[in-house]
Amino acid sequence: MNEPKKIVITGASGFVAKNIRKFLSLNHYKLISIARNNFKKYKNEEKIILEKYDDPSLLNKIKNVDVLIHLVGTGKQSVDSDFESINVGLTKHFVNLSKKTKIKKFIYFSGLGVSSTTPLGYFISKYKAEILIQNSGLNYTIFRPSxxxxxxxxxxxxxxxxxxxxxxxxxxxxxxxxxxIHINDVEQIVLESILEKKFDNQIFDLxxxxxxxxxxxxxxxxxxxxxxxxxxxxxxxxxxxxxxxxxxxxxxxxxxxxxxxxxNHEKLKEISGxxxxxxxxxxxxx
CATH class of the missing domain: 3.90.25 (UDP-galactose 4-epimerase; domain 1)
Structure with a gap:
């Protein structure tokens, strides 16, 4: 795709998001970063703090955006936060927002070991999220990180x-x-997945x-x-x-x-170079 105008990043206060945001900012990309917790703002970045990710005001705030990197997820359950509502429900929410705002690329971090035959609740929720994205009609790249x-x-x-x-x-x-895998390599791969068509509509072990x-x-x-x-x-x-x-x-x-x-590291190595x-x-x- 062409150079993106703006990139939305959800879960902005997390470790992976923080490093990707800093890397993209240093490379002069304009960002809209969203989280429920406060976080440090980088250059070229618009910061959005929401009590809930399904806040209806978000629709107007992410218009004219080219790429959405969805990093919201949970690896632990509680009575207030479960796999289905976070890993599946919020992914569905941001897929729908992406379609309404005509976002050109959806990048998602799933989990290494996710498959259609998994018996683990965490992996089941991530697999459901992957299927939602694949069936959305959006151009996507899904990463399954270690x-x-x-x-x-x-x-x-x-x-x-x-x-x-x-x-x-x-x-x-x-x-x-x-x-x-080192975060510096993850940053480079995410940027390539934004810019290079060879990453379109594919799933990679990260x-x-x-x-x-x-x-x-x-x-x-x-x-x-x-x-x-x-x-x-x-x-x-x-x-x-x-x-x-x-x-x-x-x-x-x-x-x-x-x-x-x-x-499969070789697939990632071959396509990223x-x-x-x-x-x-x-x-x-x-």
């Missing part, structure tokens, strides 16, 4: 907190694989070039500290997750970790 690593990402913050408490807990064997077990990642991350790395029984981990809201691992976190989900950051290289260097 752990996205960078300054202040949730995974890194979790490990740092564990180090401060002098021990890092690994549920079960820790042999399950992860395939993290994964890095290396697969690593959770226990090996933790050991590399903590190698320069005196922290104790210890395994915890899976039954104990799930019991704590079910009964303790303050548990480091939620039930869905454990399900996603134990699933050992990895993806970028040189990906080695997460293992970063861990070994730090």
């Amino acid at each position: 752990y996205i690593i960078g300054k202040d990402d949730l995974f890194t913050k979790y490990l740092k907190k564990q180090i401060q408490n002098s021990s890092i807990e690994i549920p079960g064997s820790g042999k399950f694989l992860i395939q993290p 994964v890095g070039p290396e697969k690593i077990s959770f226990k090996d990642y933790v050991r590399l991350f903590s190698k320069n500290s005196d922290v104790l790395v210890k395994k915890i029984n899976l039954e104990d981990a799930f019991h704590r997750a079910i009964h303790t809201s303050s548990s480091e691992f939620g039930v869905d976190d454990l399900n996603l970790l134990l699933g050992g989900f990895t993806g 970028i040189k990906f950051q080695s997460i293992l290289g970063l861990l070994k260097a730090c």
Whole structure:
């Protein structure tokens, strides 16, 4: 597509959104960024804080926009916030807004491991959201991200907190694989998906070039500290997750970790043409 006039980003206060917004701002794109929580405003950016994303005033505020990047989602459920209402309902809402305002491109972050046969509630909600987008008639790109690593990402913050408490807990064997990708690579890929037709109406695993077990990642991350790395029984981990809201691992976190989900990096590498950051290289260097 041609250079976009404006780009809307939902979930603007989150880690991924914050970095994408900063990157696009530095590259002189005009942004309309939307969140329910306050956030730092960047150059070329219009900031919108809403109590609810379905605020009817939003329709007029996102007219004359070319691209919508939908980053609102939840990985945990509560009585006030469930997968169906957030991951499916809000996606449907922004798909409808995009159609009404004639937005040219819809970019969505789903989840690595999403499929039509998944039994997990989180993945089911993300799959439903993907189908809504694919059936919308909009030009779309769907990304299924693994752990996205960078300054202040949730995974890194979790490990740092564990180090401060002098021990890092690994549920079960820790042999399950992860395939993290660096936020700088994600920024580049998102921009390419906005500009390049080869990304149109496709789904990509948003994964890095290396697969690593959770226990090996933790050991590399903590190698320069005196922290104790210890395994915890899976039954104990799930019991704590079910009964303790303050548990480091939620039930869905454990399900996603134990699933050992990895993806097709070669497809992403071939279409993007970028040189990906080695997460293992970063861990070994730090």
